[in-house]
């Protein structure tokens with residue numbers, strides 16, 4: 017089998033952080049398995065996190081009413097995007113798997129990672145209006161969120177004070193990654209490493225190392241297939257009536273997002289199902 021390429025989009029300021037350790041374990045383990053590993057160390061690169069007109073070289077299509085997605089779509093097709101975006105596009109194009117390694121900030125990605133997504137997952141490159149979800153332009157690639165938290169796992173349980181982590185993960189995994197077509201692998205969550213003992217931290221890194229050995233072969237999480245929706249303008253891309261009918265007798269909704277007013281399917285955004293029907 018041809019060697020796989022893995023891109024690690026890494027965001028932490030400190031090389032002595034737990035995030036740096038998780039990134040280093042990934043580099044070492046995947047390299048030892050024969051993968052080509054590329055790291056985008058966003059803070060070290062001084063990666064620009066804000067989407068602006070500076071991302072486009074040459075004349076704007078409509079300088080009176082600047083629309084980022086429209087202008088970058090045109091600039092992508094005409095090879096007029098800024099050099100830093102083009103460099104990241106080259107890395108993504110090579111990658112079979114992207115690992116996003118970051119500390120959880122305000123229930124989300126740090127701004128520098130969100131900025132990478134806003135600027136690098138360009139319309140025309142990662143998706144088009146016709147190519148989203150199952151047909152997203154990144155559908156042959158896998159992606160995984162690997163992140164640390166400050167809070168313990170109990171706070172992110174369905175009865176915890178922070179709320180169900182599946183709800184937190186839905187916009188990050190469905191709204192960005194699955195939207196672009198990525199096959200999203202179960203997230204790697206390091207719960208509260210700063211409050212863990214040295215032996216617990218060591219065990220967390222060893223578990224990550226063990227998972228990395230089979231990561232590229234893992235089954236992705238379950239999302240509702242685009243085929244289940246009526247994509248006509250009239251229907252407004254809602255679930256087909258027959259699908260809703262099927263789920264009417266089920267105890268759970270379809271996904272965390274398409275919950276149909278029912279209890280959320282347990283672990284929908286944290287574990288890949290053994291028998292994925294969707």
Ligand SMILES: Cc1cc2nc3c(=O)[nH]c(=O)nc-3n(C[C@H](O)[C@H](O)[C@H](O)COP(=O)(O)OP(=O)(O)OC[C@H]3O[C@@H](n4cnc5c(N)ncnc54)[C@H](O)[C@@H]3O)c2cc1C
Pocket residue numbers: 028032033034035036037118119120121122123124163164165166167209210211214217218221
């Ligand atoms: C703006 C902001 C918003 C935040 N929002 C949230 C939020 O919404 N929810 C939430 O839960 N948290 C939140 N946090 C907390 C944040 O997620 C945690 O502080 C962060 O995830 C901890 O990861 P770290 O890599 O920085 O840990 P570090 O503090 O760098 O590391 C933890 C421990 O691991 C040790 N370590 C380093 N390398 C190794 C190694 N090789 N082996 C063993 N141990 C090692 C370190 O020495 C340290 O003792 C927020 C923080 C900020 C700044």
